[in-house]
Amino acid sequence: xxxxxxxxxxxxxxxxxxxxxxxxxxxxxxxxxxxxxxxxxxxxxxxxxxxxxxxxxxxxxxxxxxxxxxxxxxxxxxxxxxxxxxxxxxxxxxxxxxxxxxxxxxxxxxxxxxxxxxxxxxxxxxxxxxxxxxxxxxxxxxxxxxxxxxxxxxxxxxxxxxxxxxxxxxxxxxxxxxxxxxxxxxxxxxxxxxxxxxxxxxxxxxxxxxxxxxxxxxxxxxxxxxxxxxxxxxxxxxxxxxxxxxxxxxxxxxxxxxxxxxxxxxxxxxxxxxxxxxxxxxxxxxxxxxxxxxxxxxxxxxxxxxxxxxxxxxxxxxxxxxxxxxxxxxxxxxxxxxxxxxxxxxxxxxxxxxxxxxxxxxxxxxxxxxxxxxxxxxxxxxxxxxxxxxxxxxxxxxxxxxxxxxxxxxxxxxxxxxxxxxxxxxxxxxxxxxxxxxxxxxxxxxxxxxxxxxxxxxxxxxxxxxxxxxxxxxxxxxxxxxxxxxxxxxxxxxxxxxxxxxxxxxxxxxxxxxxxxxxxxxxxxxxx
Amino acid sequence: xxxxxxxxxxxxxxxxxxxxxxxxxxxxxxxxxxxxxxxxxxxxxxxxxxxxxxxxxxxxxxxxxxxxxxxxxxxxxxxxxxxxxxxxxxxxxxxxxxxxxxxxxxxxxxxxxxxxxxxxxxxxxxxxxxxxxxxxxxxxxxxxxxxxxxxxxxxxxxxxxxxxxxxxxxxxxxxxxxxxxxxxxxxxxxxxxxxxxxxxxxxxxxxxxxxxxxxxxxxxxxxxxxxxxxxxxxxxxxxxxxxxxxxxxxxxxxxxxxxxxxxxxxxxxxxxxxxxxxxxxxxxxxxxxxxxxxxxxxxxxxxxxxxxxxxxxxxxxxxxxxxxxxxxxxxxxxxxxxxxxxxxxxxxxxxxxxxxxxxxxxxxxxxxxxxxxxxxxxxxxxxxxxxxxxxxxxxxxxxxxxxxxxxxxxxxxxxxxxxxxxxxxxxxxxxxxxxxxxxxxxxxxx
Numbered sequence: 001x002x003x004x005x006x007x008x009x010x011x012x013x014x015x016x017x018x019x020x021x022x023x024x025x026x027x028x029x030x031x032x033x034x035x036x037x038x039x040x041x042x043x044x045x046x047x048x049x050x051x052x053x054x055x056x057x058x059x060x061x062x063x064x065x066x067x068x069x070x071x072x073x074x075x076x077x078x079x080x081x082x083x084x085x086x087x088x089x090x091x092x093x094x095x096x097x098x099x100x101x102x103x104x105x106x107x108x109x110x111x112x113x114x115x116x117x118x119x120x121x122x123x124x125x126x127x128x129x130x131x132x133x134x135x136x137x138x139x140x141x142x143x144x145x146x147x148x149x150x151x152x153x154x155x156x157x158x159x160x161x162x163x164x165x166x167x168x169x170x171x172x173x174x175x176x177x178x179x180x181x182x183x184x185x186x187x188x189x190x191x192x193x194x195x196x197x198x199x200x201x202x203x204x205x206x207x208x209x210x211x212x213x214x215x216x217x218x219x220x221x222x223x224x225x226x227x228x229x230x231x232x233x234x235x236x237x238x239x240x241x242x243x244x245x246x247x248x249x250x251x252x253x254x255x256x257x258x259x260x261x262x263x264x265x266x267x268x269x270x271x272x273x274x275x276x277x278x279x280x281x282x283x284x285x286x287x288x289x290x291x292x293x294x295x296x297x298x299x300x301x302x303x304x305x306x307x308x309x310x311x312x313x314x315x316x317x318x319x320x321x322x323x324x325x326x327x328x329x330x331x332x333x334x335x336x337x338x339x340x341x342x343x344x345x346x347x348x349x350x351x352x353x354x355x356x357x358x359x360x361x362x363x364x365x366x367x368x369x370x371x372x373x374x375x376x377x378x379x380x381x382x383x384x385x386x387x388x389x390x391x392x393x394x395x396x397x398x399x400x401x402x403x404x405x406x407x408x409x410x411x412x413x414x415x416x417x418x419x420x421x422x423x424x425x426x427x428x429x430x431x432x433x434x435x436x437x438x439x440x441x442x443x444x445x446x447x448x449x450x451x452x453x454x455x456x457x458x459x460x461x462x463x464x465x466x467x468x469x470x471x472x473x474x475x476x477x478x479x480x481x482x483x484x485x486x487x488x489x490x491x492x493x494x495x496x497x498x499x500x501x502x503x504x505x506x507x508x509x510x511x512x513x514x515x516x517x518x519x520x521x522x523x524x525x526x527x528x
Numbered sequence: 529x530x531x532x533x534x535x536x537x538x539x540x541x542x543x544x545x546x547x548x549x550x551x552x553x554x555x556x557x558x559x560x561x562x563x564x565x566x567x568x569x570x571x572x573x574x575x576x577x578x579x580x581x582x583x584x585x586x587x588x589x590x591x592x593x594x595x596x597x598x599x600x601x602x603x604x605x606x607x608x609x610x611x612x613x614x615x616x617x618x619x620x621x622x623x624x625x626x627x628x629x630x631x632x633x634x635x636x637x638x639x640x641x642x643x644x645x646x647x648x649x650x651x652x653x654x655x656x657x658x659x660x661x662x663x664x665x666x667x668x669x670x671x672x673x674x675x676x677x678x679x680x681x682x683x684x685x686x687x688x689x690x691x692x693x694x695x696x697x698x699x700x701x702x703x704x705x706x707x708x709x710x711x712x713x714x715x716x717x718x719x720x721x722x723x724x725x726x727x728x729x730x731x732x733x734x735x736x737x738x739x740x741x742x743x744x745x746x747x748x749x750x751x752x753x754x755x756x757x758x759x760x761x762x763x764x765x766x767x768x769x770x771x772x773x774x775x776x777x778x779x780x781x782x783x784x785x786x787x788x789x790x791x792x793x794x795x796x797x798x799x800x801x802x803x804x805x806x807x808x809x810x811x812x813x814x815x816x817x818x819x820x821x822x823x824x825x826x827x828x829x830x831x832x833x834x835x836x837x838x839x840x841x842x843x844x845x846x847x848x849x850x851x852x853x854x855x856x857x858x859x860x861x862x863x864x865x866x867x868x869x870x871x872x873x874x875x876x877x878x879x880x881x882x883x884x885x886x887x888x889x890x891x892x893x894x895x896x897x898x899x900x901x902x903x904x905x906x907x908x909x910x911x912x913x914x915x916x917x918x919x920x921x922x923x924x925x926x927x928x929x930x931x932x933x934x935x936x937x938x939x940x941x942x943x944x945x946x947x948x949x950x951x952x953x954x955x956x957x958x959x960x961x962x963x964x965x966x967x968x969x970x971x972x973x974x
Contacts, residue, residue, distance in 0.1 A: 235711040238673045243697045243710075277701075325732065332731070335699040385874075526916060527636035527643050527671050528608060528615065528661050 012124040013040060014095050021099070021118050023471065024051060026125050027059065028093040037475045037483075037496060038151035039128035040097055042119040047104045049119050050128060052496065053151070054471040055096035062090055097125070098471045100493040103135055110135040112492050114467075133157045140164070143191045145184075145448070145486060146497035152480065154498045161446070163191070163198055165490050167393040168420050169445025171427045172436075174461045179451040180482040181429055182208055185395060186502040188427070189218055189349055192393075193227040199344030199392040200427075201369060203362040207232070207355035216506040218351065229343045231336075232353035233326060242326050242352065243333035244365060246311065247277040253367035256402065256410025258310060258360055263299045281329055283307060284320050310360055326357055337365075341372040347390035363402070370394060370411045370424070377422040392424045399428035400435035416440045434460035446488035451479035467494045529653035529686065532562045532570045532777075534761040535723030535739050538611065540586035541578035542745035546848045547816075552589045554743040554781045558761055559593050561777055565763055568652045569602050572630070573723030573739075574609025574662045574692025580619040582612075587620055594629045603650060604630045608661035609692045609723060615663070615916045633690055634659035642676035647683055656685045662692025662724055665913075666706040669693070673712070680714045686768040689714060692723040695736070710736065719764060719772055728758050734771050737762055743781045750851055754784030754818045782848060785812055788820045791857055796828025807838045813846035822856035830857050880904055896935065905934035 013034055014026030024042075028034055034053050042049040060067060062084060073079040084090060099115040112135045128150050139162035148157040171188075175181040185202075186209055192198040202209060210230050211217015218228050219236075230239040251268040254260070260268070268279070275282035283304060288297045307313065311327045313320045320329055327333075343350045350369070354362035373392060380386040394415065396402065402412045415426050417440070426444075433441065434456050441464035449465075452458050458476050462469035465487035469476075472494070476485065482501070487494040537555060542548055562570055577586070594604055612619055624630045634645035647658040658680070660671045672693070680687075694707030705725070713720055713736070722729075722738040726749050729738040739761045744753045753759055760779040766772035787806060791799050799821070810817070819838070835852055842850050867878035880900040896902045909930035914923040 235709065237675070237677060237714075238709070238712050240709045241697055241711045245701075247701065321732075328732075330732075331700065331729070332697050334701040335696070335703065338701070339696070525638070525670065525674065526615075527638065527674075528613065528663060528668075 012126050014125045016042065016119055016121060016123050016125065017094075019096075019118070021115065023054070024097050024099060024118065026095040026097060028095045030088050030092070034093075034095050035151040036478055037149070038153075039100075039132075039148075039496070040095075040125040041128045041132050042123045042125045044119050044123060046106070047102060047117075048132070049099050049115065050101040050103065050132060050493070051097035051099045051125070052472075052475070052494075053095055054098045054475060057094045057096065058091075059094040060091045096471075100467075103132075114492060128155070130156045141195055141197065143167075143188065143195075145187070146482075146484065146499040149483060149496045149498040152483075159486065159495050159497050161486075161488065161490060163195060164391055166446055166488075167192075167198055167391050167425045167427075168423060169489065170416060170419070170425050170443060171393075172399075172433065172441070172444045172447045172461075173427065173429045173450070174431065174433045174447060174452060174457065175429075175450030175484075176431045176452045176454070176457075178481065179479065180484075180499060181450060182206075183482065183502050184448065184450070184484070184499045185209070185427070185429065186218070187499055187505055189351075189395075190221060190502065190505060193218065193221045193223050193349050195347070196223060196227045197347040197390050198349075199347050199390045200349045201340070201344055201366060201392070201394040202349065202351050203354045203366050203395070203397070204351055205354040205359060205362065205397055207353045209351055210353070216503050218349065220506050227347070228349050228351065229340075230351045230353070231340070233324060233356045235353075240336075240339075242336075242357075243328055244326060244336045244368075245328045245331075245333040246280040247334060248337040249280065249311075249327075249364060249368050250277075250371065251279060253364050253371060253411075254310065256408045256413070257363045257367060258306060259407045260306070261299070261302075263296070264303050264306070267296060267299050267303055280307060280311070284313070284329075310358075310364060312358075312361070324356065326361070337368045337372055340369045341376060344369070344373055344392045345376065345390055359398075366394060367411045370415065373424065374411070374414075374422060377424060381422060386423055389423060393427055394424070395427045395429065397429045399426075399430045400432045403428060403436045403440050413440070416443055431457065433457055433464075436460075438464065445490065446486065449476055449479075449485045449487065451481070451483065452476060465494065466491070469494060529655060529767065530565070530567050530763060530765050531653075531655070531688075532558075532565075532567045532761055532763050533573065533719075533721045533737060533739055534558060534570065534742060535573035535692070535721075536575045536609065536726055536741035537572065537590075537743070538575055538578045538741060538745075539590050540582035544745075544849050547745045548586075550782055550848065551743050551745060552586075552593075554779055555590065556593050558742055558777070558779060559597050562763075563597060563600070567602070567763060569650050569655070570597065570604045571657070571688065571690055571721045572604060572606045573659075573690050573721045574607050575611045575723060576606060576609065576630075577612040577620055580612050580614040580617065580621075582620055587624075591624065591627075591629055594624070598629060602652065605633045605648070605650075605657050605690065606630045607632065607634055607659045607690050607692055607723075608663070610662040610664050610666070613661060613663055616914075632661075633657050634661060636671070638674075639676060639679075641674070642679070643671050643674040644676045644679050647680075649685075654685060656683055656687045657690065658688075659690030659721070660693070666693060666708075669706075669708055669712075672708050675712075675714055677714050681716050686719075686766065687717045688719045688721055689717040690721045690723075694725045695722070695731075698725065698729050698731075698738070718768060719766060727752070728776065730774065734774065737764075737774065739776070742779060745849075746851075750816070751786070751818055751820075751853075753781065754786045754816060782816045783814065785810060785815050785817045785847075786820075787818070788822070790823045791821055791825050792823030793826050794823075795826055796832035796859075799825065799828075800832070800834050803833070803835075803838050804841070807841040807845075810842075810845075812842050815847055817842055817847045817850045818853070819850060820853040820856075822854075823858070825857070825859040827860070829859050830854065833857070876907065877904060902934060902936070906931065909934045 012029055013032035014028045016024050017027045018025045036053055038053040040051050070082055073082050101112050102115040103110050103112045133148055139160055141163040142160040143163040143166055144158055144160045146159055148155045148159050173181050173184060189200060189209060192200050209218050211219045218224060221228065231242040233242050235241055251272050271279040271283050286293055286300050288300050293300055312323045314323050340350050352365065377386060377389065380389055396412055402410055403416055415424050419425055447461060447465050449461055458473050462472060466489045467487050469487060482499045484497050484499055485494050486497055539551065542551055598604060606621060608619060608621055612621055621632060625632050633648055637644050645658045645660060647656050649656055660668055662668055694705045695710050696707050697710050699705065720736040722736065725738050726741050728740045741759060742761060743759065744750050758778050759781055760777045763775045763777055764772045789802065839850050867875045869875040869878060880903040884899040
């Protein structure tokens, strides 16, 4: 197949027969069998147009009456072998394509840009090949997302984004259940670990990212010892026990995650003012019959109940204790939140097994860590050293509830609004993008769109995308498992990609030195 | 069965004769209590001695105490601690073991890449005892990672695991030490005898126990003791499958007096007067006195403060020992550098930047260019300790190379960078004849 600008013996798949700057219509070459999402290229002199198939229709040069009559003859057995003469010339398929990119060629240098013109009328189109994407440059801190895809065909072209840009400007992963979003998150985390300069906080609600003895996970990363910290109630040997002292949790960490009445919020604030870090113990110790609390008896009772629920506390003869042992009212776990914040600052992936704690509990822990991090990064910003610190990002599953601010402002909506100034970003994962406020959606630099059958959701995401995805509705609806469209403010066009299976990625290993690292014999150890 | 669990004796850490006496009498008292209470054996979870080859007088005193106990047919089980362990030379622990005074538990063997520490059975009780010794800079973490957990799980009986490593989960807010997560401890033991952390700690299960030190004669530990931190050891009554019954035996090695004086805004004379008055009036007889003086004098120098006199007054009034902390005492006449930061590296960087240019050669020019960066590299090179298995010669050679590289001086014979070399050599003479580091000269230990 020829891939240059000239038109020679190329296998053409169609020819432009009508259209405008928003959509071109090709007459499809017989047998080309283009599919929705296929990438085709129209070569003109010194410029080529990369287009995506967005709609397929029939075309014919035969009068509709004759077509219907012929169909009747065949179906009713009047003339079962009836065929039109010159069928291949007179009956065809029309392929509607959306111009994605215009690539100009000057002195051997290719410059891509959003289409500003349309190809010459009657230009021929061919299938896109790997060489058509040679203008794609490997970014400095490469985060591999997947291979460029033409319909269901994966091209040998890696699509990577610059980690710094990607993670600082927030990412939205929109997908319905079962379309491969967990796999995508694992791929992103694997890539982040390769650099060791991105701190990623992940509350893994299904405990599916770390890996087990029988399945691959982030633990299998060649840099796992340096770049991964795993916290769990039941950690594997050597990983961290999830034990958080209640003194590390501030009432602020609960706000916006759990619903409180104004009176409850005021009481929490009062407790914090009076007792500082010991606010929770002080609340639990309040005697509701005490004269000073009599008026607020109901509020105190409700607060105690909520706090006990969030932290899974139960009252025993010896006082309150956490039923699952995650939170401690004594002397354990005072540094856990600091450790997590430090690990993020050190560019590590901090993975918290959220499978055995409630979603709200996980969010409260994440809030505490991010509050700490904001404090630190605020300090670095003031002293002018922020840019030397690791870019941090938090992976937030089922994001809409928090980002919509249903229970008021919280640290996650703060990150969405102003995290970029503090080098703290968000990877929001949801199947309900429509619930996220438009101003927050607009603030998200990169949208990774996976299959979604809900038209409302497709519309919401398309409307907020960096590129015009108005004609992509059917393509998005038809995306298969692992297929995605990446629309980013850092990309000149919406890139169709196929995200690799994590197991394949983990099996191969990516990045310089990884194969060599595997080949090294283990050093002989000396124990004492 | 009944056993005692001690840790972090740090024998030989103190140099003051009276404190030495206190140290040895505390040890003697602890073992006497063990005998009186009829313990079957004693566990010492590391750092019996403050260094791997301590003063022989200290060793003699300890051996006498230990021997008296073991002569009754009972054993003392120990692991190395981070202080009394040496990867390259014999530790006093090895000598005591060879003499039959103590038994070191957890001697390692490797099976299929996994660490299998030796499991000993106590003859009197049948208790199975094993563990992992401590090493400097918490290097024993690797041993925990490689532990053959299944092998240890299968061992039956009342099992005790002895270790000298801090648990990350037990750190107080702001407390920084390296260690392991509690998850790194092998499962299924009836008792985990910990050491290394200088305070009493018992986890929620009541099986993971740190008794803290018996006696503390220096620094922050001394201050904590004076301020009331409990010091002693545990006597544990236990049987298989039953939660051990713990009894903390508080030794109260000494009574203390704690005094903090803020010198801010005072003249040297005023501070002297205040100190004299306090030293005369305080009831220090038979007590350890901890005096902390901080703040910025309005006039006079720190050397004008008559700490010698205060020491004499207190000694006359019968004080056992004065621990004086005047590190934070400043005068306006000293150019103080204050740096705040989240990490040691950050603070160091800021101080280097602040101090850059303060040392100049004869020509009035800075001794090296980019002083802050050079200082950072130099500190990093000097921080790098001798590696395991590295000979002294190799170590000094490496250090020499690293230091030269940090200073931008090439090895002798190399032409490039000679200018820098000359400048540094000249600076050496400017700074009172400080010589460049050379092979064979041992750097001063920290």
